[in-house]
Ligand code: HEC
């Protein structure tokens with residue numbers, strides 16, 4: 545795969561320099577059945593990509609629990625990564641909604657030594673407009689890569705220390721196949737949150753605030769209830785109260801953290817028994833709609 549990719553790259557490079565020969569060479573390239581990257585993208589696993597986006601170094605006690613496949617091919621010291629996880633997780637800088645500092649994370653301020661600023665990039669838009677190849681390149685080699693010797697412990701947003709806010713060069717963390725998995729997630733498995741609810745923001749990062757309206761939009765609540773009965777109720781109970789989600793029921797969680805549930809449902813709650821549930825955007829919208837019903841999916845009683 546790699547050899548074919550490099551060969552093609554070399555062919556394209558030569559084509560740039562040799563004027564007329566370029567035409568011939570390019571037509572040769574076009575005659576190849578597909579470029580290596582297109583084939584790699586096709587065979588990539590977007591669900592794994594979504595888990596890598598969440599927390600690539602997450603592990604699970606057993607195969608019954610949700611965890612990404614991450615080879616650590618570059619032999620990184622994962623305990624260092626885990627000790628400063630938010631400097632490495634895509635979701636910290638880009639958000640569960642991929643809208644960065646203009647999305648649900650408008651109020652997620654940086655913390656000294658703990659977590660960086662949320663990025664201004666609209667990754668949801670980039671995922672739609674950019675080609676798989678371009679996304680791959682941006683992830684492997686960011687425009688503004690963070691220096692490899694950056695130490696999160698020195699990060700202080702109050703002083704001049706932008707390195708923590710810069711994107712790590714993931715080409716030195718992930719294999720090519722793992723990056724393709726993430727690209728596939730961004731383009732195909734990630735949910736477009738604008739189809740799930742209206743996000744209302746006030747103010748600006750990092751002191752802004754958010755609220756949600758039109759959760760589930762014009763979704764079919766009845767169809768959503770059936771999805772809940774089939775795919776969730778065994779664990780969460782018919783009314784979503786069975787498992788304590790940080791003091792919340794499933795309904796409550798959805799109504800307060802609408803920006804996160806689509807990811808946890810579609811890509812899994814890492815380290816727990818909640819594995820990814822394959823739902824189309826339409827089905828996700830229906831599930832969202834169903835969970836807005838406070839009678840069928842009440843909150844936990846206040847103690
Ligand atoms: C520490 C914060 C941080 C982390 C972690 C991070 N990014 Fe970024 N990302 C940024 C910033 C800042 C930019 C814009 C500047 C740049 O491209 O270097 C960016 C840009 C991007 C772009 C280019 C978007 C465009 O407009 O073309 C993509 C794609 C991207 N990130 C994906 C990811 C993925 C996937 C991960 C996890 C594997 C990730 N990022 C992790 C901060 C981060």
Ligand code: HEC
Pocket residue numbers: 772775776777778779780787789794797798804805808809813816817818819821
């Ligand atoms: C196999 C059991 C199982 C199934 C099936 C399951 N869940 Fe979960 N879910 C869990 C467990 C366990 C947790 C708590 C994990 C933890 O403590 O972090 C959880 C957590 C959650 C959370 C909170 C996530 C967070 O970020 O803390 C939500 C929301 C949720 N589930 C919704 C659903 C919905 C909706 C479905 C159906 C599409 C579903 N779950 C299916 C077991 C399950």
